[in-house]
């Protein structure tokens with residue numbers, strides 16, 4: 001396989017919690033706690049998980065918008081995990097970000113043109129006329145009418161604001177664009193337009209996306225591979241089709257069973273997998289598997305041993321004892337038999353279809 | 357719904373117009389529908405299609421001026437809500453008609469405990485004593501799936517998670533045994549697993565308590581999993597109305613077809629792009645007198661630019677406001693090519 005565009009290994013980002021009169025350090029939020037993945041050039045890797053699981057923190061770490069606690073990040077072969085900000089500057093054009101909330105992420109005092117031009121001002125020595133041309137080109141590429149260039153973002157719709165954010169991210173010709181919930185705040189009909197735009201731009205410009213969302217239905221539409229995150233860890237990572245047909249991790253199955261399903265017959269047929277209680281706090285994760293307090297299939301061993309992430313078949317990664325033969329032979333590993341009905345819950349495809 | 361289930365809410369020709377200094381805005385135009393006991397009626401449409409104004413008009417929550425609500429009647433328990441005096445309407449709202457609105461952060465008072473906010477309407481509407489009301493509040497919180505309800509009564513809104521606040525709003529809406537619950541996108545900001553749980557809760561409540569629900573959302577995926585019947589709104593009008601299965605299996609209005617096609621489907625080979633529809637719902641400065649979808653419609657033909665279609669029956673409990681469904685116009689219609697939805 002070609003060299004990955006991005007390679008993340010053992011990423012940890014811990015935030016100190018300060019408390020008491022002296023603002024002493026009283027604990028630590030393990031927002032990201034040991035995450036590894038690659039993004040290949042031109043592909044879309046989806047990153048999905050519930051609020052607070054560490055998706056945005058992972059995104060910010062990959063772009064080095066914050067400092068790592070531990071781990072390595074390589075972009076096109078260059079290790080940037082410990083690189084000082086000044087040394088990162090020349091690499092910035094290759095990696096850009098689209099933010100989820102277009103209202104908050106665009107400076108309300110700048111015109112549309114100025115917002116899109118800003119990265120050109122900061123990173124290039126183009127003449128004013130060249131910049132103007134580049135801005136006009138970018139506006140065309142994201143489907144913004146050129147006439148709105150002199151306007152302020154408040155005067156525009158959420159969709160147009162999101163297109164501005166995309167144009168700005170493309171200004172310097174990046175290889176990687178991190179999209180942090182780029183469609184979450186939009187209507188379904190608008191989401192479809194923005195998703196198609198992202199796909200068109202990817203095809204034309206060979207972009208790779210790290211596409212973050214809480215909504216599995218959009219991630220599995222747009223991504224070629226999907227990483228499922230829970231409480232600072234990636235618990236499952238595999239191709240979208242396999243993930244859909246044969247989810248391995250109990251959390252993925254719960255997410256799939258709750259994902260938006262625009263078909264009433266299928267929606268009724270599927271069995272919802274309810275999770276017990278709230279997600280534990282990343283300041284105080286449970287012992288053993290970080291999903292054991294909510295997992296419908298938890299075994300005694302899950303409260304003792306943290307499951308390792310293993311590649312159980314080529315390209316299929318999961319962190320769960322149910323998929324670890326070495327753990328399953330232990331007496332305290334008695335998998336509860338759970339019968340999952342409905343489309344999407346075929347426990348394993350018949351052997352003659354495996355690997356097809 | 358079995359045949360002969362009584363209507364608990366009957367809305368006839370409801371109209372809402374905002375008269376502002378910038379001119380008139382016709383947000384709800386001649387909307388009619390019924391809601392049966394124990395039924396979940398979905399209201400779906402893009403942002404700006406008139407769903408929230410419809411809900412606020414039914415609840416009498418729009419300040420007037422600028423809002424002018426007319427038409428009707430809106431029949432609830434034999435009374436016309438549009439002609440009720442404000443005092444009677446206020447006791448109806450939050451009493452027999454529960455509601456949960458869009459904006460969840462402002463909906464709870466930050467300086468009052470969760471318990472107090474549930475207890476108040478109980479004392480007000482049902483005249484319970486403080487003790488009785490507290491016991492009932494704990495019961496309600498347990499009913500909407502709040503663990504440790506007794507302990508939570510004395511928490512303040514900022515001390516609990518977003519989904520718990522949302523559940524408290526449901527508890528408040530359910531406090532006085534409503535017959536009808538009006539919910540305007542109450543789960544849009546929540547995680548999907550929690551959304552799914554709240555949908556399950558709704559199904560349970562309508563079964564155990566027989567509550568009828570008007571559930572408003574812009575997401576067709578939500579109505580598919582939740583509703584029994586659906587009305588589709590565009591330009592402040594009902595453009596299609598159908599049982600949920602018929603709507604998804606055989607959508608007749610071009611707007612419905614486009615809306616449904618824009619949602620990614622589960623478990624299909626990823627071969628196609630999402631179908632998209634350009635433009636937004638119209639902002640209407642005058643009452644609609646031509647089809648409000650004509651500028652976005654791939655099938656529009658001459659008559660669509662001259663007249664506003666009425667709702668034509670197309671099947672059992674299924675109607676569509678589109679000239680393509682007008683049997684009288686069949687001979688004049690241009691031949692349609694089959695559109696791959």
Ligand SMILES: Nc1ncnc2c1ncn2[C@@H]1O[C@H](COP(=O)(O)OP(=O)(O)OP(=O)(O)O)[C@@H](O)[C@H]1O
Nearest residue numbers: 015029031050051052053054055056057058214282
């Ligand atoms: N600067 C910070 N200081 C302390 N804690 C933080 C900080 N940034 C994030 N966290 C915590 O780290 C965890 C992960 O946060 P993050 O924003 O990455 O979640 P997310 O998956 O993006 O969630 P959402 O879907 O809500 O955007 C949360 O518990 C959050 O409260």
Ligand SMILES: Nc1ncnc2c1ncn2[C@@H]1O[C@H](COP(=O)(O)OP(=O)(O)O)[C@@H](O)[C@H]1O
Nearest residue numbers: 374381383402403404405406407408409410639
């Ligand atoms: N106070 C108001 N004054 C003028 N127009 C309004 C007002 N409130 C809503 N509208 C208009 O009414 C239409 C429907 O809005 P709304 O019911 O909020 O849509 P939805 O809930 O379907 O997103 C929109 O065109 C909106 O701009």
Ligand code: SF4
Nearest residue numbers: 289292295302320321
């Ligand atoms: S390791 Fe155990 S608790 Fe964790 S997901 Fe697997 S079965 Fe559930």
Ligand code: SF4
Nearest residue numbers: 647650653660678679
């Ligand atoms: S009436 Fe005409 S414009 Fe309106 S939806 Fe039908 S075909 Fe399209």
Ligand SMILES: [Mg+2]
Nearest residue numbers: 055056057180
């Ligand atoms: Mg985030």
Ligand SMILES: [Mg+2]
Nearest residue numbers: 407408409458
């Ligand atoms: Mg609304």
